[in-house]
Amino acid sequence: MRPLLTRTIYPASLLLEDKPCLIVGGGKVAYRKAGGLLEAGAVVTVISPALDDRLDEMVQQGRVRHVARAFAANDPEGYTIVFAATGDKQVNREILEACRSRRIWCCPVDGNWMEGDFVTPATFRSGPLSVAISTGGQSCRRSRLIKENLERHVNMVDSADCVVIGTSHQQMDLQGREPFHLSPERMAEAGRLLMHVWGIHEFMLLNTCNRVEIMAVKAASAGTNALVLKILGFDRLPPDQYYVKRGFAAFEHTGLMAAGLLSQVPGENHIVAQLKDALAASTEQGWAGGMIEEWMAAALHISKDIRAQIPADLPQGEIEDAGVRYVCQKQPDPAAPIAVLGTGTIGQGVVLRLAQQGRRCRWFYHRNPPPADTVPEGVILSPWSALETDLKQAAVIIVATSAEMPVLTADMAGLFKPDGELLLLDLSTPRNIDPAVATLRTGITLADLDVLKAWDKQTSPALASFLCTGAATVKDHKNMYRAIMRSFQQEEVSIGE
Numbered sequence: 001m002r003p004l005l006t007r008t009i010y011p012a013s014l015l016l017e018d019k020p021c022l023i024v025g026g027g028k029v030a031y032r033k034a035g036g037l038l039e040a041g042a043v044v045t046v047i048s049p050a051l052d053d054r055l056d057e058m059v060q061q062g063r064v065r066h067v068a069r070a071f072a073a074n075d076p077e078g079y080t081i082v083f084a085a086t087g088d089k090q091v092n093r094e095i096l097e098a099c100r101s102r103r104i105w106c107c108p109v110d111g112n113w114m115e116g117d118f119v120t121p122a123t124f125r126s127g128p129l130s131v132a133i134s135t136g137g138q139s140c141r142r143s144r145l146i147k148e149n150l151e152r153h154v155n156m157v158d159s160a161d162c163v164v165i166g167t168s169h170q171q172m173d174l175q176g177r178e179p180f181h182l183s184p185e186r187m188a189e190a191g192r193l194l195m196h197v198w199g200i201h202e203f204m205l206l207n208t209c210n211r212v213e214i215m216a217v218k219a220a221s222a223g224t225n226a227l228v229l230k231i232l233g234f235d236r237l238p239p240d241q242y243y244v245k246r247g248f249a250a251f252e253h254t255g256l257m258a259a260g261l262l263s264q265v266p267g268e269n270h271i272v273a274q275l276k277d278a279l280a281a282s283t284e285q286g287w288a289g290g291m292i293e294e295w296m297a298a299a300l301h302i303s304k305d306i307r308a309q310i311p312a313d314l315p316q317g318e319i320e321d322a323g324v325r326y327v328c329q330k331q332p333d334p335a336a337p338i339a340v341l342g343t344g345t346i347g348q349g350v351v352l353r354l355a356q357q358g359r360r361c362r363w364f365y366h367r368n369p370p371p372a373d374t375v376p377e378g379v380i381l382s383p384w385s386a387l388e389t390d391l392k393q394a395a396v397i398i399v400a401t402s403a404e405m406p407v408l409t410a411d412m413a414g415l416f417k418p419d420g421e422l423l424l425l426d427l428s429t430p431r432n433i434d435p436a437v438a439t440l441r442t443g444i445t446l447a448d449l450d451v452l453k454a455w456d457k458q459t460s461p462a463l464a465s466f467l468c469t470g471a472a473t474v475k476d477h478k479n480m481y482r483a484i485m486r487s488f489q490q491e492e493v494s495i496g497e
Contacts, residue, residue: 017041025085026051084108122147159220162250166213167242178430182207199224204282209429251481255474258303267316298480320349322456342400343370410436
């Protein structure tokens with residue numbers, strides 16, 4: 001097998017507008033070279049005794065100058081670049097040597113190409129965008145194949161926009177949302193599949209106790225939406241149990257969400273950290289890049305303006321605030337022993353708020369104890385292994401763990417207080433207390449996020465009114481959305497990009 005002939009190239013773009021360029025030869029290859037030069041604004045001359053019909057049409061239209069004769073040694077004089085495109089290898093060699101003696105760049109289109117000064121890669125244009133692909137002479141077919149695939153992708157960029165697809169506590173209850181929760185394994189698999197969907201340029205996956213959604217910059221394609229729904233499992237849901245927002249509606253959604261106005265507890269701040277963490281994780285995986293980063297930066301910026309306008313009479317707080325209020329109402333005895341399971345952000349918040357209410361608790365940790373500066377005075381720390389002996393003392397158990405399966409189940413009946421009233425509060429998604437625990441005996445009350453939402457009603461007229469205010473604030477920042485769109489659709493390109 002003949003070894004592949006290749007050259008290491010330096011990619012560059014020639015500025016040929018109004019500059020004289022010469023093509024020697026009048027066949028199909030000459031026609032293609034003429035077309036490319038005309039697109040670049042060059043002044044094109046063709047030297048050849050005969051012309052391809054399409055090249056002759058260019059001449060008749062006055063777009064190309066034709067010299068109807070064979071090549072002469074002094075023909076390259078005065079031209080910026082020359083293409084040697086005759087059907088004769090020896091003549092092409094003579095053209096190359098004539099150019100070299102005059103220090104004029106020449107591109108032979110046959111086997112002499114390795115001795116030339118430049119090559120023309122497979123290219124395509126989309127508006128102001130030009131894309132070129134070269135294999136250094138190894139495989140023109142491969143270059144064309146890559147070019148055709150990229151061309152389809154670039155065409156999708158022109159129709160790309162911000163898109164949000166997801167479901168939340170506003171569309172489904174906790175039991176309905178649980179099957180769509182993205183465990184680390186499921187999230188990694190979803191991300192892997194989404195990376196293979198043509199038309200999705202960048203994306204970010206968000207998974208919280210309230211919602212599961214993808215924020216993407218993607219092409220306007222119903223087929224792409226269908227693939228996203230399939231990957232996330234939403235294709236099994238009726239349309240009223242998930243949302244698809246596109247364009248400015250998606251931008252508005254993220255602004256309101258970052259402001260906490262779409263959360264179960266309006267105005268909560270955890271969503272800010274969750275968005276930042278989701279962006280960092282998506283960027284690390286290579287799913288998100290500059291476009292998503294710019295979008296999220298805008299959403300967080302707008303959310304600060306929205307939060308600054310939240311009226312004093314609008315109930316605010318975190319899920320821990322609602323949980324502790326619920327516990328204090330349902331178990332008013334300040335001396336009632338309380339157990340808290342979980343040392344993450346929610347667990348820490350619960351313990352702190354209980355201490356602020358004068359409620360002491362026993363705080364169970366799974367592997368490592370919480371940092372000393374997060375443990376209020378009077379709180380007793382216990383390792384997970386102490387559940388078997390210490391949990392049965394609690395009249396209230398608050399679970400704020402982040403396990404994928406319940407940490408308290410019906411077969412652990414011996415761990416719970418054997419008689420009297422027992423209040424269980426599950427602040428986890430998916431639920432970390434098996435609902436069957438509530439049936440172990442009379443006197444057990446089990447509440448999850450849905451019960452808490454119904455009890456701590458925040459869908460007040462004040463919230464509905466402020467949602468309109470928040471939407472108006474996002475609209476005031478519509479220029480930020482337009483800037484993001486311009487940044488990848490018709491961005492001005494700087495020299496040396």
